[in-house]
Amino acid sequence: MKKQKGRSIRRESKIWYKLDLSAIVYPTLQRRDFSSVYRLSVVLKQAVDPEILQQAVDIALTRFPTYKTAIRKGLFWRYLEPNNRPGPFVQEDIRNFCMPMPFKAGNRYLLRVYYHDRRISLEAHHCLGDGTGGMCVLQTITAVYLRLLGHEISNGWFVKDVDEAPDPGELEDAYMRYANAQVSPARPGEKTYRVRGTKEPFYTFNVVDGIMSVKEVMEVAKKYHATITEYLNAVLLYALLQKQQSEWHWKLRPVKIAMPVNLRRFFPSKTLRNFITMVYPVIDPRLGEYTFEEIVLQVHNYMRYFISEKFLKGDITTNANTQRNPLIRVVPLFIKDFVVRMFYTRVQDKNSSAGLTNMGALRVPDDMKPYIDRFDIYMGQPFSSRTNCAIISFEDKLTINFASNIMETDVERFFFRKLVKDGIHVTIESNREKIS
Amino acid sequence: MSYCVNCGVELEPSLTECPLCNTPVINPKELYKQRVTSPYPKARGQVDVVKKTDLTILICIVLGATSLSCLLLNIFTFSGSLWSLFIIGACLILFVLAIPAVIYTKLPIYISLLFDGAAVGLYLYMITFNTSSDEWFMRLALPIVALVTILVEIFTLLLRSFPVSYITTALYFFAETAFLCVGIELLIRHYFGDPLRIVWSAVVLTVCGVIVVLLVTVLSRRRLREAVQRRLHF
Numbered sequence: 104m105k106k107q108k109g110r111s112i113r114r115e116s117k118i119w120y121k122l123d124l125s126a127i128v129y130p131t132l133q134r135r136d137f138s139s140v141y142r143l144s145v146v147l148k149q150a151v152d153p154e155i156l157q158q159a160v161d162i163a164l165t166r167f168p169t170y171k172t173a174i175r176k177g178l179f180w181r182y183l184e185p186n187n188r189p190g191p192f193v194q195e196d197i198r199n200f201c202m203p204m205p206f207k208a209g210n211r212y213l214l215r216v217y218y219h220d221r222r223i224s225l226e227a228h229h230c231l232g233d234g235t236g237g238m239c240v241l242q243t244i245t246a247v248y249l250r251l252l253g254h255e256i257s258n259g260w261f262v263k264d265v266d267e268a269p270d271p272g273e274l275e276d277a278y279m280r281y282a283n284a285q286v287s288p289a290r291p292g293e294k295t296y297r298v299r300g301t302k303e304p305f306y307t308f309n310v311v312d313g314i315m316s317v318k319e320v321m322e323v324a325k326k327y328h329a330t331i332t333e334y335l336n337a338v339l340l341y342a343l344l345q346k347q348q349s350e351w352h353w354k355l356r357p358v359k360i361a362m363p364v365n366l367r368r369f370f371p372s373k374t375l376r377n378f379i380t381m382v383y384p385v386i387d388p389r390l391g392e393y394t395f396e397e398i399v400l401q402v403h404n405y406m407r408y409f410i411s412e413k414f415l416k417g418d419i420t421t422n423a424n425t426q427r428n429p430l431i432r433v434v435p436l437f438i439k440d441f442v443v444r445m446f447y448t449r450v451q452d453k454n455s456s457a458g459l460t461n462m463g464a465l466r467v468p469d470d471m472k473p474y475i476d477r478f479d480i481y482m483g484q485p486f487s488s489r490t491n492c493a494i495i496s497f498e499d500k501l502t503i504n505f506a507s508n509i510m511e512t513d514v515e516r517f518f519f520r521k522l523v524k525d526g527i528h529v530t531i532e533s534n535r536e537k538i539s
Numbered sequence: 540m541s542y543c544v545n546c547g548v549e550l551e552p553s554l555t556e557c558p559l560c561n562t563p564v565i566n567p568k569e570l571y572k573q574r575v576t577s578p579y580p581k582a583r584g585q586v587d588v589v590k591k592t593d594l595t596i597l598i599c600i601v602l603g604a605t606s607l608s609c610l611l612l613n614i615f616t617f618s619g620s621l622w623s624l625f626i627i628g629a630c631l632i633l634f635v636l637a638i639p640a641v642i643y644t645k646l647p648i649y650i651s652l653l654f655d656g657a658a659v660g661l662y663l664y665m666i667t668f669n670t671s672s673d674e675w676f677m678r679l680a681l682p683i684v685a686l687v688t689i690l691v692e693i694f695t696l697l698l699r700s701f702p703v704s705y706i707t708t709a710l711y712f713f714a715e716t717a718f719l720c721v722g723i724e725l726l727i728r729h730y731f732g733d734p735l736r737i738v739w740s741a742v743v744l745t746v747c748g749v750i751v752v753l754l755v756t757v758l759s760r761r762r763l764r765e766a767v768q769r770r771l772h773f
Contacts, residue, residue, distance in 0.1 A: 197584035208587030219580045306583065311558050313548070516546060516559040523547040531543075532551040533558035534579035 120169055120183040124278040124422050125377035126230040130174060130181050130206070131443045136305050137484055138204040139229035143241045144222050144479040151218040152252075157193045159248035160216050164191075166265045167240050169274055169376060170231050173211035179436055183231075186211055193218055198534055199308040201483040201506065204228050216244070221476065223248070229377070234462055234480060235365060236375035239263055242467060249474055260466040272373035281370045282423030284416045295385075296347045296356040296456045298489045300509030308484060311515045312532040313503040314477070315522070317464070317496050323525045327399045332461045332494075333406055335503070336360060337399040339492055340386050342517035343456050344398075347388070349513070357387040361455035366419070369412045380418050382409050383455060395521075447486075457514065458482050458491040465497045472498070481506045490514045541566045553577040591641040598637050602630040621668045628662035648699075649692055656688030679730045686722045690715045706767065710754040717747035 122130075129139040164171045172183040188210040196219030204213065204226075213228040225241040242261035249256050258264045303309065317331075324334035343358040363379040372378055384405045386393055393401070408414075425431060431439070462480050477500045482491035490507040505515045512535070519529050541550050541564045543557035552575040556563045606627045613623035635658035639651040663680045667673035697711050717740075724740040737744065757763050 196580045205589045207589040530549040535558045
């Protein structure tokens with residue numbers, strides 16, 4: 104028995120995972136007051152029992168080996184290794200969530216599970232995986248939790264079978280499989296409009312949630328001959344343009360949104376790690392004043408043109424070529440960190456005015472639906488002072504979650520007022536404390 | 540069920556004002572209704588403190604072993620002079636610098652700066668064992684170290700007490716540079732027995748004075764301050 108245990112420990116100590124192409128960047132940006140942490144929440148119809156939730160987390164996480172890991176530094180790259188320390192422990196939720204996640208704290212786990220009233224929240228460091236992977240973990244935890252309460256929940260969609268071994272395809276770095284375009288298109292970067300605001304003190308995380316009906320939003324989007332994503336993108340661009348107009352500016356700058364695209368839609372992959380790339384819908388007010396209809400049309404055409412298999416393949420090839428370059432590979436990690444951080448701060452971060460992600464309409468197994476009220480998604484603390492917007496829908500409930508670390512709510516106000524003006528009924532929730 | 544009169548959005552029942560425009564929510568029909576609790580928790584979280592035990596042990600062992608081996612070499616092998624004091628003193632300074640970073644992170648910054656000053660003073664005192672007299676230490680080195688420590692403490696105090704911007708930081712820096720140069724020149728003159736007056740430090744004082752006046756003017760005029768911030772922002 105002892106021998107067998109010793110063998111399994113030895114076998115496990117040989118397992119490690121390379122960081123995927125996107126995940127390489129996130130740990131580099133780690134600061135005392137910033138980590139690339141996102142949050143996914145599910146609101147159930149009954150209050151959560153923390154003890155059963157802890158059992159559910161312990162059971163479900165064995166199914167996701169890349170999420171039960173710790174990050175470590177090598178000489179040239181960071182990597183993930185299995186983490187067998189106790190945890191992660193479920194904890195009572197906090198007001199200022201998406202807090203920085205020091206790599207050596209919390210028994211080195213890169214995810215946290217919170218509960219509050221009817222809400223279960225999962226916070227994960229982006230180096231583990233993207234929203235799709237995180238949603239699989241959250242929904243599987245929720246399904247196991249409901250099963251422990253005595254409900255019959257089947258597997259399917261994001262709910263994985265906890266009794267089966269993880270599929271090797273779920274652990275792969277899917278970028279490398281598809282990064283095979285023959286050219287790597289250059290990525291022009293230009294300075295865009297930056298939302299100015301008063302920075303909140305450390306530990307503050309401001310959230311404004313807008314809850315509305317999917318049907319209503321879809322009807323309005325159809326009126327503009329656009330999809331929901333295109334319409335909401337256009338509303339955010341419109342809000343940012345209004346914000347820029349309303350404040351003092353030396354000269355106008357283009358307004359650009361950084362929007363992650365789920366590559367699984369175009370390149371079949373089961374991976375639960377990162378498999379996204381960014382597109383940047385843009386409106387340049389220096390060309391003239393845009394009406395809202397023109398903004399929607401511009402976004403619609405942009406999306407149709409750029410979100411295609413060929414363009415996306417070119418984009419991930421550009422990223423992959425940097426990592427494949429032997430000269431870059433032999434550079435020690437601390438130099439890579441320095442260069443990447445400098446590039447991100449000086450170029451990448453200035454390349455967009457806000458972030459917007461749309462997880463789309465979530466599906467859960469039919470027998471799980473009666474226990475779920477809604478889902479929430481938060482992009483996490485923005486790297487610089489700005490606002491991030493995340494959208495998710497479940498059944499007829501569409502939730503738009505704004506997260507920011509600035510005091511002003513101008514962008515959110517312009518955004519939601521436009522929705523109301525278009526005839527959408529919006530309910531607002533917020534964790535903001537009284538603003539003076 | 541209340542709506543914001545400005546934004547037209549429905550507000551979740553626990554909100555007392557619209558989070559988008561700060562307009563207070565007053566529902567005449569629900570004036571005496573009991574407050575609903577917020578869907579968000581009240582408790583605020585704190586980032587976990589990482590224990591750097593391994594690094595602390597490593598630093599203590601490396602510095603301790605270096606000092607001890609040099610001392611033993613000095614006593615038993617190369618015993619011509621007390622050269623090991625230079626290395627032991629340097630190790631001591633490194634150890635004191637490492638205290639707030641890895642060993643005891645809760646140490647107030649003012650006390651850790653005081654320790655840093657004391658460590659530099661002790662190092663200089665150790666050097667006196669290798670020089671013919673310790674007069675230079677008592678009359679020149681120690682007062683300069685004390686002056687620098689006091690100025691650094693004041694600089695930290697100013698940065699932590701008042702709103703920080705590039706302009707204010709530059710103001711403190713130039714004002715303290717002028718004081719430091721004048722102090723150093725006076726101490727040097729006192730050490731050599733020359734009459735107490737300022738010569739080269741007067742040039743520094745003038746330049747710093749002009750810069751300080753300029754910065755104070757910029758700070759006191761809001762329009763000017765904003766114009767400078769706009770033009771120099773990066």
